[in-house]
Amino acid sequence: MTSRSTEAVAQAQSLGRRAPRTSPSPAPRKRPVKGARFAFWWMVLPFVAGITVFGLIAIVWSVYLSFFDARSTLTPTVFVGLANYVRLISDPSFLQSMATFAVFAILIVPTTLAFALALAMLVNNLPFAQAFFRSVFFLPTAFSYVIASVIWKLGLFSGQGSGVANSMLGLFGIDPISTWVTQSPLYWIVIVSMRLWLQVGFYMLLFLAGLQRIPAMLYEAAALDGLSRGPRRFWSITWPQLRPTVAAVILLLTIAAFQAFDEFYNLVPTIPAARPPLLYLYNVSFAQLDYGKGAAGALILTAIMVIVALLQNRFLGFNAADDAKPRRQRKKA
C-alpha cells in the first residue's frame, strides 16, 4: 500500500462513524422520463419470466408435491399430509447421506480454508506478477466438475500402474493401488483433492480482498513495537482482521459442500457411504420416481441450510470484526 493510501485509510479511521454520512433522504423528485416504466419492465422481463417459470412455479409445485403421493407422477391426486416427510426422516439412507455430508464438510471446509488463505498470503506478498498468479490459481474455478472427475478418475487416480498417483507411489516402492474410487478412505482423497483444486482459487480471491482491506498502518504500528513477521503477527493482526472474510468463506464452503453432487455422482456412484444429500434426493426422485418424497427432501434441505446460515450469522457475523463491541451491545447503542 502506498503512503498516500495509508494516509487516506488513517483519515477514514480517525473519522470513524462520527463522520457525517451521505444523507439517506431522497433526492428532489423529478418528473419521470416518458416511457421509462415501459423500458424498465421490458428490460427485467426476461429475468422475471425466468424466475417465475423456473423458480417460483417450481418451488410452489415442490411444496404441493411434498404433501401428495407423487410416485411416477407430477400431477398427484392423493393427499398424504406429512407422510412423505416422515418417510424421509425415517429412511436410514437419508440419515446416511447427512452423515456423508458431515464427513465431507469436516474434510473439505478446513482444508480449503487453510489452502485458500495460505495461497492468498503468498500471492499478496509477491513483489511482481501478482495478477498473473491470481489468474493462474483462479482458473480452475471455471473448470467443469464432470471433466475434472474424468481426469481425476482416469488420469490422476487411475487404478492402473500408469496413473499419476500410482506412479508417485511407485517412486517410493509402494505397490499401485487399484481401489482409489471404491475403498474408504481412499476415495475421500480423490474427492477432496479434486474439489480443493477446483474451488481454492475462488476463496483465495476472497481472502486476497480481505487481506488488502487490512490497514497497513496496523502492521507498521506492530513493526514499531518489534513485531514485524512470524506467526504472532498473523494471529494478532491478520487473522482477527480477516474474521468477516473467514466467516463468509466458512458459510460459502459449507453451503457448497451441502450442494455437492457432481463429483460423487461421477466418481463414486455405487458407494452407499459416499452419497451426499443431493445425490440421495436425485436417486429418490429420478431412480425411484418418488417425487413427493424427493420434494419433501428438497424442502428439508433448504430449511437446514437457512438455519445454518442464520446461526452462522448470529455467532460469527459478517460485520462482527468491524466493531470492538459485542454485537448485542452494538445493537443497543
Next chain:
Amino acid sequence: MGKIWTRGRKVLVATAAVGALVALAGCSGSSGGTDSSGKANLTQFYHQYGEDGVKDAVTKWAADYKDANIDVQWVTGDYNKKVTALLLAGKGIDIFENNQIDVQSARQGKYADLTDIVKPIADKMSPISLKPVTIDGKYYGVPMITDPQLFLYRKSMFTAAGITTPPTTWDEFVADVKKLTTSEHKGLFFGNDGGAGLLGYNGAAAAGTGVLNDDNTKVTFNSPALASAVNDLKGLYSGGNLLTGAATDWWDPTSFIAGDAAITWQGLWAVPAIEKALGDDVGAFAFPAIGSSGTQEVGVSQWNMQVAASSSNVAAATAVVKAQWIDDTAWQQKFAVDFGFHIPPLTATADATTKLQTGLPKDIVGLTTKYGYSAGPFWTPAMGTALTDAVTNAVTNGADATSELSKASSTVQGLLDELNQK
C-alpha cells in the same frame, strides 16, 4: 399508485404466460399431428448404442417406413431419465425403447397397452422375453433384443493354471479365480466396484431363490447361501484377485481383450469385438450355482419398444412398432448381429440368425435358453440399489454380510409392498 400496480401486475402476468408458453414450446419436438398428406408425425427414441452403425441403421429404417413420418431421437447420456421426463410432460414422445418398464407408470396409463399386437405372437417369443413387458396380465412393450450376461474366460489362461473345465459351482469358481490370479493378470473382472453390483442380483438367482417370488409379493434374495457367497467375494476383493480401477467398466471388453483378467462378466453384445481380437481363445460359462439348492444362471436384460399413451397418434405409433419389431424379421436379424450381438426374442427369427448359430455365440444362446433369469418389472432400480448397497457395504466396507442382506431385504420388502398397494 394503484394504477401503476395494476399495470405492473398485468406485465407480470403477461410475462409469466409468455415464459410458460416459451418453455412448453421448447419441450415439444416434431411429434404430433399429421402432415399435408395425412401421414402421422412420430418421434422414436433410442438410447445411444455403443457400436458403430446402429444410429444410421435405425434412421434408415425410419426413413424407409412409408406409412408415417418418423423422427428418430438418438439420446446420449441418461436415457431413462429423459424418457421419464417426456412421459411425465405428456408430449414430444410417441415411440421409445425402454429397458426398465415401470409398474407405476403402466398402471397410471402412461404406456399404451400393446396386448393386441403382442398376444397373437406371444407363444412365438422366448418365454423370458415376455416377463419384462408383462404387468397385470397386459403387454406394455414389444421385446426388441434380449441381452444375456455371463462369464467369458480366456482358454489359454485356464490351461496355464491347470484348469480343464469351466466351473459350475460357486466354490469351484472361487478356487479357480484364486488360481488364475498371477503377477500378469487378475483372476476375475467383475466390475470396477469389486462385483458388488453384479453379485446380489445374479447370485440370488444362482442360489436358487431369485430376488422376488413368482407372484412378486415377497423378497427372496436373503439366504445363507448368498451371504456366504458375499463373504467369498469379500475374500477375493481383499485378496487382490479382482480387477478394479480399470478405465472402463465390465460391459466394455477393453480390459479383457488386453489380458488384464482371465475371467470377465460380459454381455453377448461384446462378443464380436472379443472374437475379433482374441479369436477362439474365449469360452463362456453361466454364473455358477451357489449352495446345495442353487442353479446356474445367465442374467438377461432386454430392450423393449413401447408407445406413449399421450401420443396423439397411438394407432400409427403402434403400427410402426408392429412393423419393425414383429413383422420385419429381416430387420430384426440385422439389428441382432450386424453391430453388437443380441438375441432376437422371436424364436424363429433367432433360429434363422446364422451368426448366432455357430461357435461362442451359439454356446451363449444355449446357456441363455437353459439358465436365463430375469426378475421382471416388479424388481425396480430402487430395489437394485438397496441390494447393491448391502453387498457393497459387506465387500468393500467390511460390514457383516448376513445383517446387511437382512436389512436390505426388509427395505426392499417395503418398496415392494408400496408397489403392490394399488
